[in-house]
Amino acid sequence: MLMQLWKKNRIALLFLFPWIIGIITLGIIPMIASLYLSFTEYNMFQAPSWVGLANFQEMLTNDARFIQSLKVTFIYVFIGVPLQLLIAFSLASLLNRGVKGLSTFRAIYYVPSLLGPSVAIAVLWRQLFGMDGAFNRFIGLFGIEPNSWIADPSTSLYTLIVLLVWQFGSPMVIFLAGLKQIPAELYEAASIDGAGPFYKLIKITLPLLTPIIFFNMVMQFIGAFQAFTPAYIIGGGTGGTLDSTLFYTLYLYIKAFTEFQMGYASAMAWLLLIIIATFTGLLFMSAKKWVYYAD
Template sequence: MAQSRPKKLWNKNKFALLFLSPWLIGILAFGLIPMLTSLYLSFTNFDLFRAPGWVGLDNYRTMLVDDSRYTQAVSVTLRYVFLGVPLVLIFSLSIALLLNKGLRGLAIYRAIYYVPSLLGGSVAIAILWRQVFGREGLFNQFLAIFGIEGTSWITNPDYALYTLVALNVWQFGSPMVIFLAGLRQIPKDLYEASSIDGAGKFQQFKAVTLPLLTPIIFFNLVMQMINAFQAFTQAYVIGGGSGGPLDSILFYTLYLYEKAFQQFEMGYASAMAWMLLVMIAVCTALLFLTSRKWVHYES
Protein backbone atom coordinates (compact mmCIF):
# COMPACT_ATOMS: atom_id res chain seq x y z
CA MET A 1 0.00 0.00 0.00
CA ALA A 2 1.42 3.38 -1.00
CA GLN A 3 2.25 5.83 1.79
CA SER A 4 0.34 9.09 2.02
CA ARG A 5 2.19 12.31 1.10
CA PRO A 6 2.37 13.65 4.71
CA LYS A 7 3.83 10.37 5.90
CA LYS A 8 6.40 10.38 3.11
CA LEU A 9 7.43 13.93 4.04
CA TRP A 10 7.71 12.93 7.69
CA ASN A 11 9.88 9.91 6.92
CA LYS A 12 12.07 12.06 4.70
CA ASN A 13 12.51 14.98 7.09
CA LYS A 14 12.09 13.47 10.57
CA PHE A 15 15.81 13.47 11.38
CA ALA A 16 16.22 17.07 10.21
CA LEU A 17 13.25 18.10 12.37
CA LEU A 18 14.70 16.15 15.28
CA PHE A 19 17.97 18.07 15.12
CA LEU A 20 16.09 21.35 14.63
CA SER A 21 13.70 20.69 17.51
CA PRO A 22 15.78 22.48 20.23
CA TRP A 23 15.83 25.63 18.09
CA LEU A 24 12.14 25.29 17.19
CA ILE A 25 11.16 24.82 20.83
CA GLY A 26 13.32 27.79 21.84
CA ILE A 27 11.91 30.14 19.22
CA LEU A 28 8.39 29.07 20.15
CA ALA A 29 8.82 29.27 23.93
CA PHE A 30 11.00 32.40 24.09
CA GLY A 31 9.99 34.19 20.91
CA LEU A 32 6.58 33.60 19.37
CA ILE A 33 4.55 32.89 22.55
CA PRO A 34 5.94 35.95 24.47
CA MET A 35 5.31 38.15 21.43
CA LEU A 36 1.69 37.03 21.11
CA THR A 37 1.22 37.41 24.87
CA SER A 38 2.63 40.93 24.69
CA LEU A 39 0.28 41.76 21.82
CA TYR A 40 -2.71 40.59 23.88
CA LEU A 41 -1.54 42.50 26.97
CA SER A 42 -1.25 45.70 24.91
CA PHE A 43 -5.06 45.74 24.78
CA THR A 44 -5.43 45.33 28.56
CA ASN A 45 -4.73 47.26 31.76
CA PHE A 46 -2.49 44.54 33.23
CA ASP A 47 -0.41 45.70 36.23
CA LEU A 48 1.13 42.39 37.51
CA PHE A 49 -1.11 42.35 40.59
CA ARG A 50 -4.49 41.79 38.98
CA ALA A 51 -5.77 39.76 36.09
CA PRO A 52 -5.62 41.59 32.74
CA GLY A 53 -8.74 43.59 31.95
CA TRP A 54 -9.63 44.20 28.33
CA VAL A 55 -9.56 47.92 27.42
CA GLY A 56 -9.32 47.66 23.63
CA LEU A 57 -7.41 50.50 22.00
CA ASP A 58 -7.35 52.73 25.10
CA ASN A 59 -3.60 52.26 25.66
CA TYR A 60 -2.83 53.31 22.10
CA ARG A 61 -5.21 56.27 22.26
CA THR A 62 -3.61 57.44 25.52
CA MET A 63 -0.16 57.21 23.99
CA LEU A 64 -0.99 59.18 20.90
CA VAL A 65 -3.37 61.75 22.41
CA ASP A 66 -3.05 62.20 26.17
CA ASP A 67 0.51 61.25 27.20
CA SER A 68 2.82 64.25 26.76
CA ARG A 69 5.84 62.32 28.07
CA TYR A 70 5.29 59.70 25.40
CA THR A 71 5.40 62.44 22.76
CA GLN A 72 8.61 63.75 24.34
CA ALA A 73 10.14 60.26 24.31
CA VAL A 74 9.34 59.82 20.62
CA SER A 75 10.77 63.26 19.83
CA VAL A 76 14.01 62.65 21.74
CA THR A 77 14.48 59.22 20.19
CA LEU A 78 13.89 60.45 16.64
CA ARG A 79 16.36 63.30 17.11
CA TYR A 80 18.90 60.84 18.47
CA VAL A 81 18.41 58.48 15.53
CA PHE A 82 18.42 61.06 12.74
CA LEU A 83 21.40 62.94 14.18
CA GLY A 84 23.50 60.11 15.58
CA VAL A 85 23.25 57.49 12.84
CA PRO A 86 24.55 59.66 9.95
CA LEU A 87 27.42 60.89 12.14
CA VAL A 88 28.38 57.31 13.02
CA LEU A 89 28.40 56.31 9.36
CA ILE A 90 30.43 59.36 8.27
CA PHE A 91 32.99 58.93 11.04
CA SER A 92 33.35 55.16 10.64
CA LEU A 93 33.70 55.48 6.85
CA SER A 94 36.36 58.16 7.30
CA ILE A 95 38.39 55.95 9.62
CA ALA A 96 37.95 52.97 7.27
CA LEU A 97 39.29 55.04 4.37
CA LEU A 98 42.35 55.96 6.42
CA LEU A 99 42.98 52.35 7.44
CA ASN A 100 42.56 51.24 3.83
CA LYS A 101 45.72 53.11 2.84
CA GLY A 102 47.83 50.03 3.59
CA LEU A 103 49.13 51.03 7.02
CA ARG A 104 51.63 48.79 8.74
CA GLY A 105 50.12 47.02 11.74
CA LEU A 106 46.61 47.32 10.31
CA ALA A 107 45.32 44.45 12.46
CA ILE A 108 46.42 46.28 15.61
CA TYR A 109 44.75 49.54 14.59
CA ARG A 110 41.60 47.68 13.61
CA ALA A 111 41.43 45.97 17.00
CA ILE A 112 42.05 49.23 18.88
CA TYR A 113 39.33 51.08 16.97
CA TYR A 114 36.89 48.22 17.52
CA VAL A 115 37.24 48.28 21.31
CA PRO A 116 34.74 51.17 21.84
CA SER A 117 32.03 49.10 20.13
CA LEU A 118 32.62 46.33 22.66
CA LEU A 119 32.56 48.66 25.66
CA GLY A 120 30.24 51.46 24.56
CA GLY A 121 27.02 49.86 25.77
CA SER A 122 28.36 48.98 29.21
CA VAL A 123 27.40 50.70 32.45
CA ALA A 124 31.05 51.49 33.24
CA ILE A 125 31.54 53.45 30.00
CA ALA A 126 28.29 55.34 30.56
CA ILE A 127 29.49 56.33 34.04
CA LEU A 128 32.85 57.36 32.59
CA TRP A 129 31.08 59.44 29.94
CA ARG A 130 29.13 61.16 32.70
CA GLN A 131 32.39 62.15 34.32
CA VAL A 132 33.95 63.32 31.06
CA PHE A 133 31.12 65.76 30.37
CA GLY A 134 30.55 66.82 33.97
CA ARG A 135 31.33 70.34 35.18
CA GLU A 136 34.84 69.31 36.25
CA GLY A 137 35.21 66.73 33.49
CA LEU A 138 37.91 66.26 30.88
CA PHE A 139 35.95 68.06 28.18
CA ASN A 140 35.73 71.25 30.23
CA GLN A 141 39.41 70.95 31.14
CA PHE A 142 40.19 70.80 27.42
CA LEU A 143 38.04 73.89 26.76
CA ALA A 144 39.79 75.73 29.60
CA ILE A 145 43.06 75.52 27.65
CA PHE A 146 41.50 77.92 25.14
CA GLY A 147 39.97 80.12 27.83
CA ILE A 148 36.45 78.74 27.36
CA GLU A 149 34.38 78.17 30.46
CA GLY A 150 32.30 75.04 30.08
CA THR A 151 29.11 73.92 31.73
CA SER A 152 27.79 70.64 33.07
CA TRP A 153 26.86 69.22 29.70
CA ILE A 154 25.06 66.23 31.18
CA THR A 155 22.71 68.30 33.36
CA ASN A 156 22.07 70.99 30.76
CA PRO A 157 18.87 70.14 28.85
CA ASP A 158 20.16 72.00 25.78
CA TYR A 159 23.22 69.76 25.44
CA ALA A 160 22.51 66.49 27.28
CA LEU A 161 21.25 64.68 24.19
CA TYR A 162 24.34 65.66 22.19
CA THR A 163 26.61 64.00 24.76
CA LEU A 164 24.78 60.73 24.08
CA VAL A 165 25.11 61.33 20.34
CA ALA A 166 28.86 61.76 20.89
CA LEU A 167 28.93 58.49 22.83
CA ASN A 168 27.12 56.78 19.98
CA VAL A 169 29.62 58.15 17.45
CA TRP A 170 32.47 56.93 19.66
CA GLN A 171 31.14 53.38 19.16
CA PHE A 172 32.10 53.38 15.49
CA GLY A 173 34.11 50.16 15.49
CA SER A 174 31.52 47.74 14.14
CA PRO A 175 30.46 49.74 11.03
CA MET A 176 34.10 50.73 10.50
CA VAL A 177 35.19 47.10 10.20
CA ILE A 178 32.35 46.39 7.75
CA PHE A 179 33.26 49.45 5.68
CA LEU A 180 36.90 48.36 5.65
CA ALA A 181 35.92 44.91 4.38
CA GLY A 182 33.83 46.54 1.64
CA LEU A 183 36.68 48.82 0.60
CA ARG A 184 38.99 45.84 0.28
CA GLN A 185 36.56 44.28 -2.23
CA ILE A 186 36.67 47.19 -4.69
CA PRO A 187 38.87 46.22 -7.67
CA LYS A 188 42.02 48.32 -7.97
CA ASP A 189 41.67 48.24 -11.75
CA LEU A 190 38.82 50.73 -11.48
CA TYR A 191 41.01 53.23 -9.65
CA GLU A 192 43.81 52.76 -12.19
CA ALA A 193 41.41 53.27 -15.11
CA SER A 194 39.92 56.40 -13.56
CA SER A 195 43.40 57.73 -12.82
CA ILE A 196 44.37 57.28 -16.47
CA ASP A 197 41.24 59.27 -17.42
CA GLY A 198 42.49 62.10 -15.23
CA ALA A 199 40.28 61.61 -12.17
CA GLY A 200 41.61 62.96 -8.89
CA LYS A 201 41.20 61.41 -5.45
CA PHE A 202 37.90 63.15 -4.76
CA GLN A 203 36.52 62.23 -8.16
CA GLN A 204 37.58 58.60 -7.64
CA PHE A 205 35.84 58.59 -4.29
CA LYS A 206 32.67 60.05 -5.81
CA ALA A 207 32.57 57.96 -9.00
CA VAL A 208 34.12 54.65 -7.87
CA THR A 209 34.24 54.20 -4.10
CA LEU A 210 30.81 55.51 -3.10
CA PRO A 211 28.72 53.72 -5.79
CA LEU A 212 30.40 50.36 -5.12
CA LEU A 213 30.12 50.90 -1.38
CA THR A 214 26.41 51.75 -1.34
CA PRO A 215 25.29 48.17 -0.41
CA ILE A 216 27.60 48.34 2.63
CA ILE A 217 26.36 51.83 3.49
CA PHE A 218 22.78 50.61 3.24
CA PHE A 219 23.46 47.62 5.51
CA ASN A 220 25.21 49.75 8.13
CA LEU A 221 22.46 52.37 7.91
CA VAL A 222 19.71 49.85 8.63
CA MET A 223 21.61 48.15 11.47
CA GLN A 224 22.68 51.40 13.13
CA MET A 225 19.15 52.81 12.87
CA ILE A 226 17.63 49.76 14.55
CA ASN A 227 20.25 49.87 17.31
CA ALA A 228 19.69 53.59 17.85
CA PHE A 229 15.95 53.13 18.30
CA GLN A 230 16.70 50.57 21.02
CA ALA A 231 19.35 52.59 22.89
CA PHE A 232 18.80 52.32 26.64
CA THR A 233 21.83 51.81 28.92
CA GLN A 234 23.54 55.12 28.16
CA ALA A 235 20.41 57.18 28.74
CA TYR A 236 19.52 55.25 31.91
CA VAL A 237 22.93 55.69 33.55
CA ILE A 238 23.72 59.22 32.40
CA GLY A 239 20.19 60.48 33.05
CA GLY A 240 19.93 58.77 36.42
CA GLY A 241 17.08 56.59 35.20
CA SER A 242 14.66 59.52 35.00
CA GLY A 243 15.21 60.93 31.53
CA GLY A 244 17.68 63.61 32.54
CA PRO A 245 16.98 67.33 32.97
CA LEU A 246 13.51 68.25 31.69
CA ASP A 247 13.25 64.81 30.03
CA SER A 248 15.89 65.92 27.52
CA ILE A 249 17.26 62.36 27.24
CA LEU A 250 14.02 60.48 27.82
CA PHE A 251 14.58 57.77 25.25
CA TYR A 252 11.65 55.65 24.14
CA THR A 253 13.08 52.51 25.74
CA LEU A 254 13.75 54.37 28.97
CA TYR A 255 10.14 55.54 29.21
CA LEU A 256 8.96 52.02 28.35
CA TYR A 257 11.13 50.65 31.19
CA GLU A 258 9.71 53.26 33.55
CA LYS A 259 6.13 52.34 32.68
CA ALA A 260 6.77 48.60 32.96
CA PHE A 261 9.08 48.21 35.97
CA GLN A 262 8.55 51.35 38.02
CA GLN A 263 4.85 52.03 37.53
CA PHE A 264 3.96 48.39 36.71
CA GLU A 265 1.71 49.39 33.81
CA MET A 266 2.52 46.26 31.84
CA GLY A 267 -0.39 46.65 29.44
CA TYR A 268 0.64 50.18 28.54
CA ALA A 269 4.29 49.14 28.26
CA SER A 270 3.33 46.29 25.92
CA ALA A 271 1.47 48.75 23.71
CA MET A 272 4.57 50.97 23.71
CA ALA A 273 6.73 48.02 22.69
CA TRP A 274 4.49 47.26 19.73
CA MET A 275 4.46 50.90 18.68
CA LEU A 276 8.27 50.84 18.76
CA LEU A 277 8.21 47.77 16.54
CA VAL A 278 5.91 49.60 14.12
CA MET A 279 8.18 52.67 14.04
CA ILE A 280 11.27 50.57 13.33
CA ALA A 281 9.40 48.58 10.67
CA VAL A 282 8.16 51.75 8.95
CA CYS A 283 11.60 53.39 8.94
CA THR A 284 13.21 50.18 7.66
CA ALA A 285 10.58 49.83 4.93
CA LEU A 286 11.20 53.45 3.85
CA LEU A 287 14.92 52.77 3.64
CA PHE A 288 14.32 49.71 1.48
CA LEU A 289 11.99 51.67 -0.81
CA THR A 290 14.41 54.56 -1.24
CA SER A 291 17.38 52.19 -1.66
CA ARG A 292 16.25 51.50 -5.22
CA LYS A 293 17.31 55.04 -6.08
CA TRP A 294 20.81 55.06 -4.59
CA VAL A 295 22.02 51.53 -3.79
CA HIS A 296 23.94 50.01 -6.71
CA TYR A 297 24.58 46.27 -6.85
CA GLU A 298 27.12 44.74 -9.21
CA SER A 299 24.45 42.77 -11.05
Protein backbone atom coordinates in the same frame (compact mmCIF):
# COMPACT_ATOMS: atom_id res chain seq x y z
CA MET B 1 3.59 14.85 4.92
CA LEU B 2 5.00 15.57 8.37
CA MET B 3 6.33 12.03 8.65
CA GLN B 4 8.15 12.36 5.33
CA LEU B 5 9.62 15.67 6.43
CA TRP B 6 10.75 14.10 9.71
CA LYS B 7 12.36 11.10 7.98
CA LYS B 8 14.29 13.28 5.52
CA ASN B 9 15.42 15.92 8.01
CA ARG B 10 15.33 14.23 11.42
CA ILE B 11 19.03 14.80 12.15
CA ALA B 12 18.82 18.51 11.29
CA LEU B 13 15.57 18.89 13.24
CA LEU B 14 17.10 17.24 16.29
CA PHE B 15 19.96 19.73 16.26
CA LEU B 16 17.50 22.59 15.68
CA PHE B 17 15.12 21.40 18.41
CA PRO B 18 16.67 23.50 21.26
CA TRP B 19 16.56 26.60 19.05
CA ILE B 20 12.96 25.91 18.02
CA ILE B 21 11.90 25.54 21.67
CA GLY B 22 13.76 28.73 22.57
CA ILE B 23 12.26 30.82 19.76
CA ILE B 24 8.76 29.62 20.65
CA THR B 25 8.98 30.04 24.42
CA LEU B 26 11.18 33.16 24.51
CA GLY B 27 10.07 34.83 21.29
CA ILE B 28 6.71 33.94 19.77
CA ILE B 29 4.70 33.33 22.96
CA PRO B 30 5.89 36.58 24.68
CA MET B 31 5.12 38.54 21.49
CA ILE B 32 1.58 37.17 21.35
CA ALA B 33 1.12 37.88 25.07
CA SER B 34 2.38 41.45 24.71
CA LEU B 35 0.08 42.02 21.73
CA TYR B 36 -2.88 40.97 23.85
CA LEU B 37 -1.72 43.06 26.84
CA SER B 38 -1.38 46.14 24.62
CA PHE B 39 -5.18 46.22 24.42
CA THR B 40 -5.65 45.84 28.18
CA GLU B 41 -5.08 47.64 31.46
CA TYR B 42 -2.69 45.46 33.44
CA ASN B 43 -0.55 46.19 36.51
CA MET B 44 0.83 42.66 37.18
CA PHE B 45 -1.14 42.39 40.44
CA GLN B 46 -4.64 42.10 38.99
CA ALA B 47 -6.05 40.31 35.99
CA PRO B 48 -5.81 42.33 32.78
CA SER B 49 -8.99 44.15 31.72
CA TRP B 50 -9.77 44.80 28.07
CA VAL B 51 -9.68 48.49 27.06
CA GLY B 52 -9.31 48.19 23.30
CA LEU B 53 -7.35 51.03 21.68
CA ALA B 54 -7.40 53.20 24.81
CA ASN B 55 -3.66 52.77 25.45
CA PHE B 56 -2.74 53.89 21.93
CA GLN B 57 -5.19 56.78 22.08
CA GLU B 58 -3.78 57.91 25.42
CA MET B 59 -0.14 57.90 24.31
CA LEU B 60 -0.81 59.68 21.02
CA THR B 61 -3.15 62.38 22.34
CA ASN B 62 -2.71 62.93 26.09
CA ASP B 63 0.79 61.79 27.09
CA ALA B 64 3.26 64.68 26.83
CA ARG B 65 6.17 62.54 28.07
CA PHE B 66 5.50 60.04 25.28
CA ILE B 67 5.74 62.80 22.67
CA GLN B 68 8.95 64.03 24.35
CA SER B 69 10.42 60.51 24.23
CA LEU B 70 9.69 60.32 20.50
CA LYS B 71 11.32 63.70 19.93
CA VAL B 72 14.43 62.79 21.92
CA THR B 73 14.76 59.42 20.21
CA PHE B 74 14.39 60.86 16.71
CA ILE B 75 17.01 63.53 17.39
CA TYR B 76 19.36 60.88 18.77
CA VAL B 77 18.84 58.54 15.81
CA PHE B 78 18.82 60.98 12.90
CA ILE B 79 21.80 63.00 14.09
CA GLY B 80 23.89 60.29 15.72
CA VAL B 81 23.70 57.52 13.10
CA PRO B 82 24.68 59.64 10.04
CA LEU B 83 27.62 61.11 11.98
CA GLN B 84 28.65 57.65 13.13
CA LEU B 85 28.55 56.25 9.58
CA LEU B 86 30.44 59.26 8.21
CA ILE B 87 33.27 58.81 10.71
CA ALA B 88 33.27 55.04 10.17
CA PHE B 89 33.56 55.47 6.41
CA SER B 90 36.29 58.12 6.73
CA LEU B 91 38.43 55.94 8.99
CA ALA B 92 37.84 52.88 6.82
CA SER B 93 39.04 54.87 3.80
CA LEU B 94 42.20 55.88 5.65
CA LEU B 95 42.92 52.32 6.78
CA ASN B 96 42.34 51.08 3.24
CA ARG B 97 45.38 53.04 2.02
CA GLY B 98 47.80 50.32 3.06
CA VAL B 99 48.47 51.39 6.65
CA LYS B 100 51.11 49.33 8.43
CA GLY B 101 49.72 47.26 11.30
CA LEU B 102 46.21 47.30 9.79
CA SER B 103 44.97 44.45 11.95
CA THR B 104 46.09 46.27 15.11
CA PHE B 105 44.33 49.50 14.16
CA ARG B 106 41.23 47.56 13.14
CA ALA B 107 41.10 45.84 16.52
CA ILE B 108 41.67 49.10 18.42
CA TYR B 109 38.95 50.95 16.52
CA TYR B 110 36.53 48.05 16.99
CA VAL B 111 36.84 48.09 20.79
CA PRO B 112 34.38 50.99 21.30
CA SER B 113 31.65 48.99 19.55
CA LEU B 114 32.20 46.17 22.04
CA LEU B 115 32.33 48.39 25.13
CA GLY B 116 29.98 51.22 24.13
CA PRO B 117 26.59 49.74 25.13
CA SER B 118 27.89 48.53 28.51
CA VAL B 119 26.97 49.89 31.92
CA ALA B 120 30.64 50.54 32.73
CA ILE B 121 31.11 52.85 29.75
CA ALA B 122 27.86 54.68 30.55
CA VAL B 123 29.10 55.31 34.11
CA LEU B 124 32.48 56.43 32.74
CA TRP B 125 30.73 58.75 30.28
CA ARG B 126 28.71 60.28 33.10
CA GLN B 127 31.91 61.03 35.01
CA LEU B 128 33.70 62.26 31.91
CA PHE B 129 31.10 64.95 31.17
CA GLY B 130 30.26 65.79 34.78
CA MET B 131 31.14 69.10 36.42
CA ASP B 132 34.44 67.72 37.72
CA GLY B 133 35.03 65.48 34.72
CA ALA B 134 38.00 65.26 32.41
CA PHE B 135 36.21 67.09 29.60
CA ASN B 136 35.76 70.24 31.70
CA ARG B 137 39.39 70.05 32.76
CA PHE B 138 40.45 69.83 29.14
CA ILE B 139 38.40 72.79 27.91
CA GLY B 140 39.50 74.72 31.01
CA LEU B 141 42.99 74.77 29.52
CA PHE B 142 41.58 77.05 26.82
CA GLY B 143 39.77 79.33 29.26
CA ILE B 144 36.30 77.87 28.63
CA GLU B 145 33.95 77.87 31.61
CA PRO B 146 33.06 74.39 32.93
CA ASN B 147 29.55 73.07 32.56
CA SER B 148 27.63 70.05 33.82
CA TRP B 149 27.06 68.69 30.34
CA ILE B 150 25.00 65.76 31.64
CA ALA B 151 22.68 67.84 33.82
CA ASP B 152 22.23 70.72 31.38
CA PRO B 153 19.09 69.92 29.29
CA SER B 154 20.50 71.83 26.31
CA THR B 155 23.58 69.58 26.06
CA SER B 156 22.77 66.29 27.82
CA LEU B 157 21.30 64.60 24.75
CA TYR B 158 24.33 65.53 22.66
CA THR B 159 26.66 63.78 25.09
CA LEU B 160 24.71 60.60 24.35
CA ILE B 161 24.97 61.29 20.63
CA VAL B 162 28.75 61.59 21.04
CA LEU B 163 28.72 58.21 22.79
CA LEU B 164 26.80 56.71 19.87
CA VAL B 165 29.20 58.20 17.33
CA TRP B 166 32.13 56.87 19.37
CA GLN B 167 30.84 53.34 18.71
CA PHE B 168 31.91 53.48 15.06
CA GLY B 169 33.99 50.28 15.10
CA SER B 170 31.44 47.81 13.77
CA PRO B 171 30.34 49.79 10.69
CA MET B 172 33.96 50.80 10.10
CA VAL B 173 35.09 47.17 9.84
CA ILE B 174 32.22 46.44 7.44
CA PHE B 175 33.08 49.50 5.33
CA LEU B 176 36.72 48.40 5.25
CA ALA B 177 35.75 44.93 4.03
CA GLY B 178 33.63 46.50 1.30
CA LEU B 179 36.40 48.86 0.20
CA LYS B 180 38.82 45.95 -0.19
CA GLN B 181 36.38 44.24 -2.59
CA ILE B 182 36.45 47.13 -5.09
CA PRO B 183 38.75 46.16 -8.00
CA ALA B 184 41.93 48.25 -8.14
CA GLU B 185 41.71 48.21 -11.94
CA LEU B 186 38.81 50.66 -11.80
CA TYR B 187 40.91 53.23 -9.96
CA GLU B 188 43.84 52.66 -12.32
CA ALA B 189 41.64 53.20 -15.36
CA ALA B 190 40.19 56.35 -13.82
CA SER B 191 43.69 57.67 -13.09
CA ILE B 192 44.71 57.10 -16.71
CA ASP B 193 41.67 59.16 -17.76
CA GLY B 194 42.84 61.96 -15.47
CA ALA B 195 40.31 61.47 -12.67
CA GLY B 196 41.13 62.98 -9.29
CA PRO B 197 40.44 61.59 -5.80
CA PHE B 198 37.05 63.31 -5.51
CA TYR B 199 35.86 61.98 -8.87
CA LYS B 200 36.98 58.46 -7.92
CA LEU B 201 35.06 58.75 -4.64
CA ILE B 202 31.85 59.94 -6.32
CA LYS B 203 31.92 57.76 -9.43
CA ILE B 204 33.60 54.55 -8.22
CA THR B 205 33.84 54.14 -4.45
CA LEU B 206 30.41 55.30 -3.33
CA PRO B 207 28.37 53.58 -6.09
CA LEU B 208 30.12 50.25 -5.55
CA LEU B 209 29.86 50.62 -1.79
CA THR B 210 26.12 51.40 -1.74
CA PRO B 211 25.12 47.84 -0.65
CA ILE B 212 27.46 48.17 2.35
CA ILE B 213 26.19 51.68 3.10
CA PHE B 214 22.62 50.39 2.95
CA PHE B 215 23.38 47.46 5.26
CA ASN B 216 25.12 49.68 7.81
CA MET B 217 22.29 52.21 7.69
CA VAL B 218 19.63 49.60 8.38
CA MET B 219 21.54 47.91 11.19
CA GLN B 220 22.66 51.11 12.93
CA PHE B 221 19.27 52.81 12.68
CA ILE B 222 17.51 49.77 14.16
CA GLY B 223 20.07 49.57 16.96
CA ALA B 224 19.83 53.30 17.72
CA PHE B 225 16.04 53.19 17.99
CA GLN B 226 16.43 50.52 20.70
CA ALA B 227 19.16 52.29 22.71
CA PHE B 228 18.50 52.06 26.44
CA THR B 229 21.54 51.61 28.70
CA PRO B 230 23.22 55.02 28.11
CA ALA B 231 19.98 56.92 28.73
CA TYR B 232 19.18 54.86 31.84
CA ILE B 233 22.61 55.19 33.46
CA ILE B 234 23.59 58.69 32.37
CA GLY B 235 20.12 60.17 32.85
CA GLY B 236 19.70 58.54 36.25
CA GLY B 237 16.85 56.31 35.09
CA THR B 238 14.37 59.20 34.99
CA GLY B 239 15.04 60.81 31.62
CA GLY B 240 17.39 63.54 32.82
CA THR B 241 16.66 67.20 33.48
CA LEU B 242 13.39 68.25 31.80
CA ASP B 243 13.25 64.78 30.20
CA SER B 244 16.11 65.81 27.90
CA THR B 245 17.40 62.21 27.69
CA LEU B 246 14.06 60.42 27.89
CA PHE B 247 14.59 57.80 25.21
CA TYR B 248 11.57 55.87 23.98
CA THR B 249 12.86 52.61 25.45
CA LEU B 250 13.57 54.30 28.78
CA TYR B 251 10.03 55.67 28.99
CA LEU B 252 8.73 52.21 28.11
CA TYR B 253 10.79 50.80 30.98
CA ILE B 254 9.45 53.46 33.37
CA LYS B 255 5.88 52.67 32.41
CA ALA B 256 6.42 48.93 32.80
CA PHE B 257 8.63 48.55 35.87
CA THR B 258 8.23 51.83 37.77
CA GLU B 259 4.58 52.66 37.24
CA PHE B 260 3.57 49.01 36.58
CA GLN B 261 1.44 49.92 33.57
CA MET B 262 2.23 46.75 31.65
CA GLY B 263 -0.61 47.17 29.18
CA TYR B 264 0.52 50.68 28.30
CA ALA B 265 4.15 49.55 28.03
CA SER B 266 3.14 46.67 25.72
CA ALA B 267 1.31 49.16 23.49
CA MET B 268 4.45 51.31 23.40
CA ALA B 269 6.55 48.27 22.48
CA TRP B 270 4.31 47.42 19.54
CA LEU B 271 4.26 51.03 18.38
CA LEU B 272 8.07 51.03 18.46
CA LEU B 273 8.01 47.87 16.33
CA ILE B 274 5.73 49.65 13.85
CA ILE B 275 8.01 52.71 13.77
CA ILE B 276 11.14 50.63 13.15
CA ALA B 277 9.39 48.44 10.57
CA THR B 278 8.03 51.50 8.74
CA PHE B 279 11.39 53.23 8.64
CA THR B 280 13.15 50.04 7.55
CA GLY B 281 10.53 49.50 4.86
CA LEU B 282 11.08 53.03 3.57
CA LEU B 283 14.83 52.37 3.41
CA PHE B 284 14.25 49.19 1.39
CA MET B 285 11.86 51.02 -0.96
CA SER B 286 14.36 53.82 -1.50
CA ALA B 287 17.19 51.30 -2.06
CA LYS B 288 15.86 50.57 -5.54
CA LYS B 289 16.85 54.08 -6.59
CA TRP B 290 20.34 54.36 -5.12
CA VAL B 291 21.77 50.95 -4.17
CA TYR B 292 23.87 49.40 -6.94
CA TYR B 293 24.34 45.64 -7.22
CA ALA B 294 26.89 44.37 -9.72
CA ASP B 295 24.66 41.50 -10.84
